[in-house]
Amino acid sequence: MGERVExxxxxxxxxxxxxxxxxxxxxxxxxxxxxxxxGLVFGYPLVMVVRDSFYAGSANFLVYxxxxxxxxxxxxxxxxxxxxxxxxxxATVPVMTVLALAIALFLNSRIRGWRAYRAIVFFxxxxxxTAIGLAFSYLLQRNGTLNTLLRDVGLGGIAPDWLGSAHVVxxxxxxxxVWQQLGFGVVVxxxxxxxxxxxxxxxxxxxxxxxxxxxxxxxxxxxxxxxxFFVVIEAITVLSWVFNYVYVLTQAGPGFASSVLEYYxxxxxxxxxxIGVASTVAVILLGMASILIAVFFRLRGxxxxx
Amino acid sequence: xxxxxxRSLLLVSAVALVVTxxxxxxxxxxxxxxxxxxxxYWYWAESDAPGANAWMKAAIARYQKLYPKVHIKLVPQATxxxxxxxxxxxxxxxxxxxxxxxxTLPTLTPAWIGASVAISxxxxxxxxxxxxxxxxxQSFGKVWAMPIYLLGVPFVWNKALFKQAGxxxxxxxxxxxxxxxxxxxxxxxxxxxxxMGNKDGYTGAxxxxxxxxxxxxxxxxxxxxxxxxxxxxxxKFSGFYTAFADLKKRGCFNDDIASLDLNQGWQLFxxxxxxxxxxxDGNALAWEKxxxxxxxxxxxxxxxxxxxxxxxxxxxQSSDAFITSWAKNKEAAAAFxxxxxxxxxxxSWYKATGxxxxxxxxxxxxxxxxxxxxxxxxxxxxxxxxPENFLxxxxxxxxxxxxxxxxxxxxxxxxxxxxLWLRVIKQWKQQHPDEYAKYAKWASG
Numbered sequence: 069m070g071e072r073v074e075x076x077x078x079x080x081x082x083x084x085x086x087x088x089x090x091x092x093x094x095x096x097x098x099x100x101x102x103x104x105x106x107g108l109v110f111g112y113p114l115v116m117v118v119r120d121s122f123y124a125g126s127a128n129f130l131v132y133x134x135x136x137x138x139x140x141x142x143x144x145x146x147x148x149x150x151x152x153x154x155x156x157x158x159a160t161v162p163v164m165t166v167l168a169l170a171i172a173l174f175l176n177s178r179i180r181g182w183r184a185y186r187a188i189v190f191f192x193x194x195x196x197x198t199a200i201g202l203a204f205s206y207l208l209q210r211n212g213t214l215n216t217l218l219r220d221v222g223l224g225g226i227a228p229d230w231l232g233s234a235h236v237v238x239x240x241x242x243x244x245x246v247w248q249q250l251g252f253g254v255v256v257x258x259x260x261x262x263x264x265x266x267x268x269x270x271x272x273x274x275x276x277x278x279x280x281x282x283x284x285x286x287x288x289x290x291x292x293x294x295x296x297f298f299v300v301i302e303a304i305t306v307l308s309w310v311f312n313y314v315y316v317l318t319q320a321g322p323g324f325a326s327s328v329l330e331y332y333x334x335x336x337x338x339x340x341x342x343i344g345v346a347s348t349v350a351v352i353l354l355g356m357a358s359i360l361i362a363v364f365f366r367l368r369g370x371x372x373x374x
Numbered sequence: 375x376x377x378x379x380x381r382s383l384l385l386v387s388a389v390a391l392v393v394t395x396x397x398x399x400x401x402x403x404x405x406x407x408x409x410x411x412x413x414x415y416w417y418w419a420e421s422d423a424p425g426a427n428a429w430m431k432a433a434i435a436r437y438q439k440l441y442p443k444v445h446i447k448l449v450p451q452a453t454x455x456x457x458x459x460x461x462x463x464x465x466x467x468x469x470x471x472x473x474x475x476x477x478t479l480p481t482l483t484p485a486w487i488g489a490s491v492a493i494s495x496x497x498x499x500x501x502x503x504x505x506x507x508x509x510x511x512q513s514f515g516k517v518w519a520m521p522i523y524l525l526g527v528p529f530v531w532n533k534a535l536f537k538q539a540g541x542x543x544x545x546x547x548x549x550x551x552x553x554x555x556x557x558x559x560x561x562x563x564x565x566x567x568x569x570m571g572n573k574d575g576y577t578g579a580x581x582x583x584x585x586x587x588x589x590x591x592x593x594x595x596x597x598x599x600x601x602x603x604x605x606x607x608x609x610k611f612s613g614f615y616t617a618f619a620d621l622k623k624r625g626c627f628n629d630d631i632a633s634l635d636l637n638q639g640w641q642l643f644x645x646x647x648x649x650x651x652x653x654x655d656g657n658a659l660a661w662e663k664x665x666x667x668x669x670x671x672x673x674x675x676x677x678x679x680x681x682x683x684x685x686x687x688x689x690x691q692s693s694d695a696f697i698t699s700w701a702k703n704k705e706a707a708a709a710f711x712x713x714x715x716x717x718x719x720x721x722s723w724y725k726a727t728g729x730x731x732x733x734x735x736x737x738x739x740x741x742x743x744x745x746x747x748x749x750x751x752x753x754x755x756x757x758x759x760x761p762e763n764f765l766x767x768x769x770x771x772x773x774x775x776x777x778x779x780x781x782x783x784x785x786x787x788x789x790x791x792x793x794l795w796l797r798v799i800k801q802w803k804q805q806h807p808d809e810y811a812k813y814a815k816w817a818s819g
Contacts, residue, residue: 232632
């Protein structure tokens with residue numbers, strides 16, 4: 069294409085060439101306010117966060133400490149616990165994906181009232197995390213509603229201190245996250261299933277495919293890209309959007325057993341005024357989220373090509 | 375043409391001069407006038423003294439009626455973000471003109487970075503002389519905040535449940551051995567001995583202040599431990615975690631202590647479901663109304679340690695009020711704070727909250743309730759110290775609170791709790807060299 073355009077450009081009179089050279093400037097001028105706004109809103113804070121990660125002290129008395137913050141953070145058991153907890157929460161992604169997919173496939177069978185069921189399943193997703201956290205902090209007390217119910221039906225042996233025990237607390241938080249995020253998956257998968265051309269399923273049925281075979285070999289492969297999208301989005305969510313749950317349910321307790329990286333950043337940055345440490349962990353978290361975002365874009369690129 | 379330009383310039387200059395002079399005169403009169411100006415007050419006290427928010431709102435309305443040129447905007451603060459919110463305000467040098475903090479380190483730490491002004495620079499000595507507990511907020515020869523009320527932390531017991539367990543209802547446990555005996559007897563009768571909540575870490579932090587201090591001879595020893603000049607791992611400082619873990623192991627606490635926060639755990643006592651607790655004066659008086667005066671006893675924490683502080687009581691001003699360095703109307707802010715200490719306001723505070731004002735002008739004759747009289751006597755007789763006030767906020771939040779949670783949840787041993795303290799003290803020194811230096815200077819007197 070370029071080779072064909074170039075001779076034509078050469079043939080233009082001198083005035084025309086000047087006009088042609090000037091023309092490309094304007095798009096950049098028009099884009100400048102947006103670029104400047106993005107630079108101010110995202111670029112500047114990003115640069116400052118990276119810069120602050122090399123400093124210690126309070127905001128108005130910063131002292132350059134080189135990479136000491138990175139070394140100290142990595143050596144801090146609370147940071148390690150927080151990182152591990154974020155990774156543990158990643159385990160909720162396959163759980164919510166499988167559950168959401170199963171429910172979506174079930175609803176896709178057009179059972180009576182499937183739209184109402186979909187709305188019911190989606191309902192927790194629109195509730196604020198704070199309200200959910202408060203409700204569950206009461207439900208999950210050692211002598212709360214859930215354990216009272218379990219004891220009443222003779223299952224007192226499996227009624228632990230859901231939020232007060234360091235061994236159980238991450239399961240409890242993970243369970244609450246799955247409960248809320250499930251609705252999003254169901255809606256996304258249902259929408260994807262509804263958009264599929266019915267001919268393929270009908271052909272499979274005529275060929276004698278049973279219900280499970282239809283789901284497993286016909287429907288699920290067709291919404292694979294949507295599933296991948298959901299997995300990446302949820303992985304980013306549980307990595308960097310779980311602060312609300314942790315703050316309201318446990319405040320990272322007992323004894324930092326349920327701390328996550330976001331809480332670690334908030335605690336150091338806002339409670340302790342340790343800007344340097346908070347910035348250091350923010351940089352680390354940004355790196356981790358960037359990897360997931362890169363995976364997401366790669367998958368999306370494949371989707372576009374397909 | 376040139377004449378016109380010159381005239382125009384002269385006119386513009388004259389107008390600018392007049393406007394500047396007017397603005398300057400206005401700002402000068404505002405700054406100098408203690409009864410004029412806008413004041414934003416970040417206020418916290420409700421958790422300590424139920425009824426405090428309503429009282430302050432009414433007090434502001436009265437003050438604004440008295441001085442119509444003063445406009446005070448009251449912004450109630452949350453407990454768990456009290457320190458963090460002001461830290462952010464201090465970093466941006468914006469927000470409140472008057473702020474609330476817990477006494478001593480949470481108040482002095484922002485003062486050391488220039489976020490507040492010494493209240494003793496704005497209030498006459500004759501007025502300061504009436505305020506109780508100013509020593510808690512003294513640094514480098516100045517007083518940095520105004521106390522509003524006295525908060526005693528009594529040990530309370532349910533006399534009816536004591537009687538039910540075969541214990542003398544009029545003889546509360548005075549020693550640790552007696553406390554353990556009482557626990558065993560109450561448990562044997564199916565009564566929860568001590569009702570508390572530690573999901574938010576405050577029971578553990580209180581235990582540090584109530585029991586942890588008991589092996590110390592002076593609060594200076596704790597300051598030295600914070601500076602790393604004494605070893606916090608010594609039993610003298612941290613041996614109380616063994617006693618705390620022992621109480622938990624013996625089943626002296628309610629079994630859900632780890633999943634209830636302090637306020638939730640407290641409800642067990644007025645409901646008659648727990649025989650003992652530690653609480654605040656205000657709550658003790660509220661529980662008296664629920665249970666009946668004959669059923670509740672208030673007194674000292676049982677003695678566990680052997681230091682001189684073992685026999686001190688547990689009174690603090692808890693929270694205080696100070697003027698920020700960026701406040702535009704410091705004189706007006708100071709005048710309002712002083713007005714809060716007028717005898718009429720002290721009395722109305724007491725009537726609204728049942729909590730004793732931190733001022734010698736409050737007459738004890740206003741106290742009619744027999745339990746309140748006992749509490750006032752406990753609060754004002756003999757030496758009192760609340761060690762949590764002397765912890766750097768980072769150490770309090772990242773060690774004191776979570777270490778106690780580790781014990782009550784069973785997720786950590788006393789040694790692990792102490793290791794957490796040592797690590798956080800070290801982190802504080804690394805992350806806040808400025809704060810550490812000021813603390814060292816302050817600790818050296």
